[in-house]
Amino acid sequence: xxxQLPKSEYPxxxxxxxxxxxxxxxxxxxxxxxxxxxxxxxxxxxxQPLLYQVATGGLEPDSIAFPLRKIFKGQQNFxxxxxxxxxxxxxxxxxxxxxxxxxYDYLVIATGSTSNFFGNTEIETNAMxxxxxxxxxxxxxxxxxxxxxxxxxxxxNKKAALLNFVVVxxxxxxxxTAGAIAELKKHVIPNDYSELDISxxxxxxxxxxxxxxxxxxxxxxxKAKDFLTKxxxxxxxxxxxxxxxxxxxxxxDKAPILTSSVIWSAGVKGELIPGLDKAEVVRGGRLKTxxxxxxxxxxxxxxxxDVAAIIDxxxxxxxxxxxxxxIQQGHQLAKNLINISQNRxxxxxxxFDKGSMATVGRNKAVVDIGKIRFQGVFAWFTWMFVHLxxxxxxxxxxxxxxxxxxxxxxxxxxxxxxxxxxxxxxxIDYRSEVSSVKEVKIP
Amino acid sequence: xxxQLPKSEYPxxxxxxxxxxxxxxxxxxxxxxxxxxxxxxxxxxxxQPLLYQVATGGLEPDSIAFPLRKIFKGQQNFxxxxxxxxxxxxxxxxxxxxxxxxxYDYLVIATGSTSNFFGNTEIETNAMxxxxxxxxxxxxxxxxxxxxxxxxxxxxNKKAALLNFVVVxxxxxxxxTAGAIAELKKHVIPNDYSELDISxxxxxxxxxxxxxxxxxxxxxxxKAKDFLTKxxxxxxxxxxxxxxxxxxxxxxDKAPILTSSVIWSAGVKGELIPGLDKAEVVRGGRLKTxxxxxxxxxxxxxxxxDVAAIIDxxxxxxxxxxxxxxIQQGHQLAKNLINISQNRxxxxxxxFDKGSMATVGRNKAVVDIGKIRFQGVFAWFTWMFVHLxxxxxxxxxxxxxxxxxxxxxxxxxxxxxxxxxxxxxxxIDYRSEVSSVKEVKIP
Numbered sequence: 001x002x003x004q005l006p007k008s009e010y011p012x013x014x015x016x017x018x019x020x021x022x023x024x025x026x027x028x029x030x031x032x033x034x035x036x037x038x039x040x041x042x043x044x045x046x047x048q049p050l051l052y053q054v055a056t057g058g059l060e061p062d063s064i065a066f067p068l069r070k071i072f073k074g075q076q077n078f079x080x081x082x083x084x085x086x087x088x089x090x091x092x093x094x095x096x097x098x099x100x101x102x103x104y105d106y107l108v109i110a111t112g113s114t115s116n117f118f119g120n121t122e123i124e125t126n127a128m129x130x131x132x133x134x135x136x137x138x139x140x141x142x143x144x145x146x147x148x149x150x151x152x153x154x155x156x157n158k159k160a161a162l163l164n165f166v167v168v169x170x171x172x173x174x175x176x177t178a179g180a181i182a183e184l185k186k187h188v189i190p191n192d193y194s195e196l197d198i199s200x201x202x203x204x205x206x207x208x209x210x211x212x213x214x215x216x217x218x219x220x221x222x223k224a225k226d227f228l229t230k231x232x233x234x235x236x237x238x239x240x241x242x243x244x245x246x247x248x249x250x251x252x253d254k255a256p257i258l259t260s261s262v263i264w265s266a267g268v269k270g271e272l273i274p275g276l277d278k279a280e281v282v283r284g285g286r287l288k289t290x291x292x293x294x295x296x297x298x299x300x301x302x303x304x305x306d307v308a309a310i311i312d313x314x315x316x317x318x319x320x321x322x323x324x325x326x327i328q329q330g331h332q333l334a335k336n337l338i339n340i341s342q343n344r345x346x347x348x349x350x351x352f353d354k355g356s357m358a359t360v361g362r363n364k365a366v367v368d369i370g371k372i373r374f375q376g377v378f379a380w381f382t383w384m385f386v387h388l389x390x391x392x393x394x395x396x397x398x399x400x401x402x403x404x405x406x407x408x409x410x411x412x413x414x415x416x417x418x419x420x421x422x423x424x425x426x427x428i429d430y431r432s433e434v435s436s437v438k439e440v441k442i443p
Numbered sequence: 444x445x446x447q448l449p450k451s452e453y454p455x456x457x458x459x460x461x462x463x464x465x466x467x468x469x470x471x472x473x474x475x476x477x478x479x480x481x482x483x484x485x486x487x488x489x490x491q492p493l494l495y496q497v498a499t500g501g502l503e504p505d506s507i508a509f510p511l512r513k514i515f516k517g518q519q520n521f522x523x524x525x526x527x528x529x530x531x532x533x534x535x536x537x538x539x540x541x542x543x544x545x546x547y548d549y550l551v552i553a554t555g556s557t558s559n560f561f562g563n564t565e566i567e568t569n570a571m572x573x574x575x576x577x578x579x580x581x582x583x584x585x586x587x588x589x590x591x592x593x594x595x596x597x598x599x600n601k602k603a604a605l606l607n608f609v610v611v612x613x614x615x616x617x618x619x620t621a622g623a624i625a626e627l628k629k630h631v632i633p634n635d636y637s638e639l640d641i642s643x644x645x646x647x648x649x650x651x652x653x654x655x656x657x658x659x660x661x662x663x664x665x666k667a668k669d670f671l672t673k674x675x676x677x678x679x680x681x682x683x684x685x686x687x688x689x690x691x692x693x694x695x696d697k698a699p700i701l702t703s704s705v706i707w708s709a710g711v712k713g714e715l716i717p718g719l720d721k722a723e724v725v726r727g728g729r730l731k732t733x734x735x736x737x738x739x740x741x742x743x744x745x746x747x748x749d750v751a752a753i754i755d756x757x758x759x760x761x762x763x764x765x766x767x768x769x770i771q772q773g774h775q776l777a778k779n780l781i782n783i784s785q786n787r788x789x790x791x792x793x794x795f796d797k798g799s800m801a802t803v804g805r806n807k808a809v810v811d812i813g814k815i816r817f818q819g820v821f822a823w824f825t826w827m828f829v830h831l832x833x834x835x836x837x838x839x840x841x842x843x844x845x846x847x848x849x850x851x852x853x854x855x856x857x858x859x860x861x862x863x864x865x866x867x868x869x870x871i872d873y874r875s876e877v878s879s880v881k882e883v884k885i886p
Contacts, residue, residue, distance in 0.1 A: 003595060006638060043587065044860040062503040067859050069635040079638070082591045082861070099595050133860075144486065148525045152446060152542050192512040195449060195522070395849050402845055406838050416510050417487045417576075418525070 003100030005079055008035035011105035013337065014095060016085045016273065018045050018068045020323045021305030022110035023392075024330030030075045032334075033341050037104075039097060041084045042132075044068055047391055049323065050400075051130055052173060055139040055263075056180035057188075057416040058407060063399045065133055066392040085111075088275035090298055095273075106300050106337060109276075109287060110330070113268035113306035113321055116285070126246040127264040130173065139263060141418045143181070146260050147193055148418075157258055158247075163201045164259040166249055168241055169266030170207030171214065172358040175224055177263055178205040179360040182231040187411040203233045204257060208266070210238050213366070215320065216356055220366035223375040227360040241266070268321060270307035282309050286318055291348040293333050304329040310349055323390070324354045359383045362408070446543030448522055451478035454548035456780065457538060459528045459716065461488050461511045463766045464748030465553035466835075467773030473518050475777075476784050480547075482540060484527045485575075487511060490834055492766065493843075494573055495616060498582040498706075499623035500631075500859040501850060506842045508576055509835040528554075531718035533741055538716075549743050549780060552719075552730060553773070556711035556749035556764055559728070569689040570707040573616065582706060584861045586624070589703050590636055591861075600701055601690075606644045607702040609692055611684050612709030613650030614657065615801040618667055620706055621648040622803040625674040630854040646676045647700060651709070653680050656809070658763060659799055663809035666818040670803040684709070711764060713750035725752050729761055734791040736776050747772035753792055766833070767797045802826045805851070 010033045015022045018040040026036050044065040053059040072078040087096040094103040115129035128139045143165070150162040167178040185201050205212070205228060211221045212228075212235065228235050240252040249257045269285030278297030280288040286309035289295050293302045293310065302308075305326030309318025319325040329349060336346045355369035357379065365380040367373065374382075384404060391397050407413060453476045458465045461483040469479050487508040496502040515521040530539040537546040558572035571582045586608070593605040610621040628644050648655070648671060654664045655671075655678065671678050683695040692700045712728030721740030723731040729752035732738050736745045736753065745751075748769030752761025762768040775792045782789050798812035800822065808823040810816065817825075827847060834840050850856060 004597070042861065043591065060503045060505040062860055065860050067635070070855075070859075073634045081595070082588075145525075148486065152524070154447070191516045192510070395846075395853070395855070398845055398849065399842065402841055403838075406841065410838070412513075412838070416513075417505055417508050418485065 001100045003081070003097065003102050005037060005102070006035075008077070010035050010077070011341070012037055012103070013106045013108060014039065014102055014104035015108045015110055016040075016095070017110035017112055017271075017305075017307075018042070018080075019048075019110060019112045019305055019326060021112075021326035021330040022108070023068075023071060024327045025108060025110070025304065025334050026072065026075075026078060028331055028334030029077065029337065031077070032338055034077060034106075034337065035079070036075075036077055037079045037081070037102060038068065038072075039081055039083050039085055039095075039102065040068060041082065042068075043082045044133075045071065045392055046133055047396075048131070049172075049387060049390075051133070051136045052177040052180055054133065054136040055130055055177065056143070056184060057140055057413040058180065059400060059403055061133045061137060063396050063403065064391070066396060071392065085273055088273050088301070090275065090278075090301060093300070095275075104300075106302065108333065109273060109295070109301065109303040109307055110305050110326075111271040111273065111307050112326075113284075114271045115264055116267035116269035117264065118267065120243065123241070123244050123262075123264065126244050127168070127262040129264050130177070131268070140416075142261055143184075144416055144418050147189065147196070149260075151193065151195060158260075160200065161247055161258040161260045163196075164204070164257060165202070165261045165263070166204045166206060166257055166259045167263045167265060168206045169264065170205060170209070170212035170235075170237070171265060172356070173265040174205060174207070174263075175212055175228065175358050175360060177265060178203055178228060178233045178235075179231060179364070182228070182233050183361050184413065185232065188413055188416065192416075204236060204259075205233050206236045206239045206241060206251070208238070208240055212237070213356075213358055216358070216366065217368045217373050219373050220358075220368055220375065224358060224360055224366050227364045227366075231361055231364075268306065272307070276301070282311065283317060284309070284321075292336050292346050293329055293349065302333055304333055315351070319351050322356070325351060328352060357383050357386065444543045446524070446540065446545050448480060448545070449478075451520070453478050453520070454784070455480055455546070456549045456551060457482065457545055457547035458551045458553055459483075459538070460553035460555055460714075460748075460750075461485070461523075462491075462553060462555045462748055462769060464555075464769035464773040465551070466511075466514060467770045468551060468553070468747065468777050469515065469518075469521060471774055471777030472520065472780065474520070475781055477549075477780065478520055478522070479518075480522045480524070480545060481511065481515075482524055482526050482528055482538075482545065483511060484525065485511075486525050487576075488514065488835055489576055490839075491574070492615075492830060492833075494576070494579045495620040495623055497576065497579040498573055498620065499586070499627055500583055500856040501623065502843060502846055504576045504580060506839050506846065507834070509839060514835065528716055531716050531744070533718065533721075533744060536743070538718075547743075549745065551776065552716060552738070552744065552746040552750055553748050553769075554714040554716065554750050555769075556728075557714045558707055559710035559712040560707065561710065563686065566684070566687050566705075566707065569687050570611070570705040572707050573620070574711070583859075585704055586627075587859055587861050590632065590639070592703075594636065594638060601703075603643065604690055604701040604703045606639075607647070607700060608645070608704045608706070609647045609649060609700055609702045610706045610708060611649045612707065613648060613652070613655035613678075613680070614708060615799070616708040617648060617650070617706075618655055618671065618801050618803060620708060621646055621671060621676045621678075622674060622807070625671070625676050626804050627856065628675065631856055631859065635859075647679060647702075648676050649679045649682045649684060649694070651681070651683055655680070656799075656801055659801070659809065660811045660816050662816050663801075663811055663818065667801060667803055667809050670807045670809075674804055674807075711749065715750070719744070725754065726760060727752070727764075735779050735789050736772055736792065745776055747776055758794070762794050765799070768794060771795060800826050800829065 012035045015038045047064040050064045083097040083099045094101045117124040146162040153159040242250040287303040295301045306321040332349045357367040359365040363377045365383040366375045367379040455478045458481045490507040493507045526540040526542045560567040589605040596602040685693040730746040749764040779789045800810040802808040806820045808826040809818045810822040
């Protein structure tokens with residue numbers, strides 16, 4: 001069954017995914033001779049760099065998400081549908097979605113990445129990923145519920161597990177999450193849970209390699225580790241996670257950790273769509289493309305952003321999976337599609353590295369911009385400024401700014417609500433959900 | 444199994460419910476010779492008067508909720524647990540919760556109210572209530588999903604149903620919700636859904652009695668109706684709803700309405716707890732109390748707020764189920780508990796009517812304060828001011844204020860995200876949830 005879409009005289013570009021790359025591409029095709037069809041399983045764009053703040057109660061989910069339809073308000077050649085693309089049928093130039101078939105002239109895979117558990121299904125089942133807003137909200141509920149449960153748990157081992165928080169993966173997300181939980185421990189939990197012995201709350205950051213923030217400068221790596229250690233996070237480098245059954249985290253050559261909360265930020269992989277049989281999938285589950293983002297083996301299927309790896313002499317492993325790379329690829333692909341329509345020669349993608357940064361906590365961040373490296377208060381303000389400016393939408397910028405100013409002066413995190421209960425472990429049932437209490441007849 | 448709580452030399456007051464009444468009571472017992480134990484199924488207080496703005500995308504859920512623990516920060520004699528109370532065992536002075544038994548010296552039922560479907564289970568199954576944050580979020584998702592679905596629905600009857608929104612109940616909640624949907628239709632939907640024929644979107648407000656806003660003055664009633672009609676809402680008074688099967692709303696003596704969204708604000712009833720066998724339950728499922736809020740038949744069990752009806756000569760039906768009544772009863776009961784502890788005579792409850800108000804939309808509200816009655820722009824600003832001031836927490840006041848100022852100047856509603864998919868009707872499956880796309884091996 002074909003999905004009926006408005007007709008157009010122009011070739012149709014189908015973009016799967018409304019992340020940084022997909023949005024940039026679609027915007028650049030405004031008023032150009034294409035019909036642009038975007039398909040996404042959510043009706044909003046997620047600003048992933050701030051997901052950890054949603055998970056730790058610093059921001060509200062709506063502040064870092066933006067309705068996709070609103071971004072393209074007034075763009076005549078843009079069509080959007082909420083749906084999941086389940087298969088690419090490249091021989092006949094259409095994709096299958098859960099609301100019908102959509103044919104394309106050009107197909108762009110911009111699906112981004114998802115958590116990589118490296119085939120360990122036990123960890124995948126029991127650890128918490130943090131790649132989408134529902135996942136971040138689940139994590140927030142889990143953290144808060146564990147504090148509530150710790151007050152009523154009599155078994156000392158289980159109580160310890162509820163108060164041990166483990167972040168696996170020492171990249172920017174892992175560092176930022178561990179820092180945010182440390183701030184919760186310091187400023188929020190003692191006020192909220194005066195019955196609790198705060199010294200029993202432990203935060204671990206586990207990283208396979210010898211350093212945190214692998215992509216950054218040695219100065220940034222060291223300073224981030226110092227910041228975290230000072231904030232009370234136990235940083236465990238060169239430590240390999242073997243398994244996690246929901247209660248015990250097993251490590252190679254080290255004592256296991258009892259914990260009810262393992263936050264998984266140890267890696268990502270491309271979010272692939274079945275059907276691209278000829279495409280080469282390289283390290284990290286990414287689709288190999290040429291320097292025009294064309295997927296190997298197809299004449300009209302492109303990949304951009306995290307799911308794409310432009311494999312070239314200069315970039316044997318592709319570009320880093322960060323927002324600027326996705327945006328630049330989206331921009332470049334828009335130019336090349338326009339070039340194709342005008343029979344002009346195509347351009348090669350050139351990555352402009354804008355640098356990298358990570359925040360650890362209040363007044364603590366690390367920034368590398370080319371050869372310029374700085375850490376501390378100014379780095380923290382830089383981090384906040386860059387993230388505020390990159391947020392989509394003026395309203396979101398204001399709301400996030402107000403929240404940050406508020407948190408700065410009050411040492412508080414406003415939004416620690418368990419709105420949807422998260423219950424993997426239902427030994428204690430916190431599912432007090434919608435209309436669960438029915439009328440009771442009293443005679 | 445007893446729930447272990449910190450020991451105290453003072454008598455224990457167990458308060459079930461962290462609404463307006465419960466909070467006021469617990470606050471007033473600060474530094475008094477009581478141990479205060481609050482039990483609530485959520486870890487937050489909900490500011491119910493603004494739930495309809497969460498449901499219609501005007502506010503974020505966290506802005507109108509407030510963590511209960513934070514309210515009582517530093518109150519030494521206050522203990523909080525997230526749990527559902529399932530039974531009162533009055534003969535032995537304890538309540539049963541899903542985390543154990545809790546004994547009391549004084550028990551206060553402050554559970555508030557829940558939607559009343561008047562025994563019609565078909566309507567209860569298919570209509571949307573709006574009495575809690577999860578319910579408001581479900582409703583928001585439903586409204587937005589229906590617009591998305593309408594774009595791909597080919598059956599004309601089903602398409603019509605997706606675009607017909609029916610609010611049942613002409614009290615303040617019904618009037619405010621119908622008005623908010625009308626504003627969505629006018630300012631947001633035409634931008635977001637340019638493919639949609641906006642004239643096909645219909646909003647109905649159905650009320651059993653001849654007037655809207657039954658408790659207010661005739662001027663307010665008439666003006667609210669005029670405002671709504673002008674905004675394109677079809678107001679149907681003296682109309683009785685007979686049934687709703689999820690697709691067709693059946694009315695007495697009138698043509699049925701095809702609709703996928705019926706929002707139920709036609710009545711509430713007390714949220715009762717099993718076990719109070721001797722208590723008298725009066726009209727609206729409320730517990731009958733004397734003028735000291737003591738429940739008939741018990742020496743030490745009280746009820747305050749929406750779930751309580753102080754039946755007296757002056758108030759044969761109890762007081763209105765509004766926040767000021769609950770707050771005043773909580774305040775009064777705190778005084779009387781202190782009086783008991785000091786062997787002083789008890790005071791009778793006196794209700795101070797602060798008036799009533801409802802907003803219909805931008806620059807449109809109606810206010811009655813005693814003999815003073817006004818409508819329009821000034822009423823609207825009064826409504827906003829009163830609601831902002833009543834919101835719990837300084838941060839929430841700021842965030843809501845910023846959101847309102849933003850909406851006023853932009854004519855926009857910021858937060859139209861489908862974060863959790865609501866799917867009663869799964870004929871089209873929009874459940875693209877957490878990690879649903881697994882890795883695909885491409886050979």
